[in-house]
Amino acid sequence: MTQVPVQEKVLNENQRLAAELRARFAEHGVFVLNLISAPGSGKTALLERTLESMPRDARVAVLTGDIQTENDARRLARAGFPVQQITTGGTCHLDARMITRAVEKWNLGDFDTLFIENVGNLVCPSSYDLGEHAKVVLLSVTEGEAKPLKYPSIFAKAEACVLNKIDLLPHLVFDLRVAKANIEKAHPGIAVLETSCTSREGVRTWTEWVQARRAAEFSRATAGH
């Protein structure tokens, strides 16, 4: 019970830092996505395919979060774009302070798109605003159809759901229609994108979604001026 006010204080402080981050991202024209999923749904693999599909001079960067290890940063750095690993120690999510510290090492004017790969966890990361323009939730088809009903918060907050590992569908007992109905129930109207990072099916549709969402964000911002 005593936890509630402290938790609120932590979230309020996070909200303040996230608002500062959002202002800095807007100032430099950086579009920011916060990728959230269970451990092993394929966030790093999707980002590998995303970076590989980009021209060498793309102005893109990645922050990748994990409890321990620099594995993901090493994997992602192969594409040649700036990558920073954030290791949280024991913390089960990224927070705005961690993002603030990381982006201070960069000149944000060098980028137009920043991907943030959160710690693998479907619960806690959904509560921490990182100043992003949109959250994206990944769901691997190996995880079963019920996840959107069991973890409704992150599905409600995400603008898009990437249904990943669809190359495995022939080998699974997984009803794609039920899964999509559950996603739609948790978040009516959410964009649903099917991908395989092995066969590369759907990766182009995903990167096009990112580009379109970025364009929409900044035309909105311009219209607002």
Add this chain to the structure above:
Amino acid sequence: MTQVPVQEKVLNENQRLAAELRARFAEHGVFVLNLISAPGSGKTALLERTLESMPRDARVAVLTGDIQTENDARRLARAGFPVQQITTGGTCHLDARMITRAVEKWNLGDFDTLFIENVGNLVCPSSYDLGEHAKVVLLSVTEGEAKPLKYPSIFAKAEACVLNKIDLLPHLVFDLRVAKANIEKAHPGIAVLETSCTSREGVRTWTEWVQARRAAEFSRATAGH
């Protein structure tokens, strides 16, 4: 920063309740396992196969935790043994208070084995003692080989690691030897059990492990008297 002492207080209170639970389990001769994994690794499916393999008069019960929905309790109840769903609201783990409330609805003398299926999360559940005799971590082979290095705490605390969904190995880029080496690195000497809840391969070895671990627990307890 202010979070630390409150978090400690919460964990100390949990520890006190867990000790009470452990005493009650010992008094009634109930062997308790706490199953932890990422969302979608197959905890419910493993418990379904486990319950199906048991004789009708087995003295077994299940508590199953989720943020939302009674799905898992419905699935598990089909086997005919007592099952309770614990829905945590937004909380990302089960705690000892939730277990205390749930077991009050039962006569513990009716059971010799209690399975607790934790909320799908590789991080936070590892910090909350539920009065169990052993933690078991599940890792689906679809989740990649690096999980034991990225989430070392739960692998260090678990007595056994169930490598699940091995029927999918022919369709994955997954190196079983690397995964096992990483598990062994996170917890030297941990029991590693390979299972498929689809083909049922390895399920008997798993249930035998549970029986043997139970027998060891109570022979140890008797020797201690």
